[in-house]
Amino acid sequence: MQWSACREGRISMREHAELAALLRAAYAHLPQLYGGVRTWSSARPEARVLGWDGEGAAAHAGVLRRFLQVGGTDQLAAAVGLVAVRPGLQRQGVGLALLDRVRAFLGELAVPFGILMCAEHHVPFYERGGWRRLSPRRALYSPDDTTEPRPFVDEITTTTLVLPVTQEEWPDGEIRWNGATV
Template sequence: MRSEVRWRLCWENELHLADHVELSDFFRKTYGPTGAFNGKLFEGGRSWARARPEFRAIGYDSRGVAAHMGLLRRFIKVGEVDLLVAELGLYGVRPDLEGLGISHSFRVVYPVLQQLGVPFAFGTVRHALRNHVERFCRDGLATMVSGVRVRSTHPDVYLDLPPTRVEDVLVVVMPIARPMNEWPTGTIIDRNGPEL
């Protein structure tokens, strides 16, 4: 049985305080089980973790927020190539809906990406989500790029940490205005900012 989900596509400045509070609660419940610190990022009505999205796709059902994906346009550097992308992140599905196929509803973001005119959408996920991401890639909507590490800045300055971190994560690329064979090669992607 699938949950009936309606989607709200909105720019960040269209959200009200009540929206942030509701999303904050959703993220604490969704990310909290993956590690105590992950849930803490969303305390106090904060509805973003590191970089703040500029656009959101929010799925609602009769119980409230059911799913979420954020989007932020930015330039990244893949190897030696500067590249405009729409970074996708802040992905979440309410735990009681996992496995019901709701993640495929994120296709609602695709027309927005086309309107923005970005050549590619780009995102990263933990290796634990590999099986989930492979489902997206089977139908050709996205491609997992292997052998690439991602360098990001910390969202804040910490005196006991270097300003950047390099992660071994799964890189997912969606061709939007350019074909996948035009994605640059390289073994490191520089976000030049914090992850979404």
């Protein structure tokens, strides 16, 4: 596997087409999200961590730095999402290798934390990659930043995870994303 971290402006249209095909295959239950060359669903990442093999795009994660308000205070974090491994390669450790590369990239960015929201059944995967599940707390986030404004989701989240990078303890308090997750 050839790994790289790539800023958004350096990804060619041919690569977007390949990455869209990977996302379509990995998120087969959400086929409407990654049609054509579309390679993001709710917020556009500023960079990607990518794994390529002889067949093309094999692993992908999106990264977007942003300030979230946590307990009323601005907190810089790198939102991580669009995490995907080609279906034929899943459960062989590629996902954990991807999370290692994501951690290294966030280290290069020197952000205090990574943050993501995921489905309950993916929590063990991220925990094995060093991410920590937050105790239940209120989170407010936009469902989608790609179209017109819509009411923010306001919920008690039980599946928000953070990755300590340059800081250790994620602060207490409700999380206001002021935008969409990646």
